[in-house]
Amino acid sequence: RHIWEDYMEVCDDIRYTEGMKDLYSHRKETIERIFGTAKENHGFRYTQMYGKARMEMKVALTFACMNLKKLARIKHEWRLEMA
Structure with a gap:
């Protein structure tokens, strides 16, 4: 097991609770969008x-x-x- 495995399990447990499940579903609209914009408009597909x-x-x-x-x-x- 990795040193951080216990912490990762706690994070997964929190992510799947009722309130966080709704909040996590909006991640694609905010956080992931920034990286998508960087890939498309600023040439981050390849170095x-x-x-x-x-x-x-x-x-x-x-x-x-x-x-x-x-x-x-x-x-x-x-x-x-x-x-």
Whole structure:
């Protein structure tokens, strides 16, 4: 058994409880969507760079840009609601 196996079993038990089951079903709409967007729009299906350090830099910059875009969208929506 792996060292973390006990923790993984606890997480699985929590995931299948009634309240968490509904919450976990929305994961595909929020978390998984971000990685899908990165794969489709930002070329993360295949690596174009050699070396772990270069890919880490590309991933960090890409997700930082995606977060800024998300922040700009949220700020724009909030201004419309406040007006």
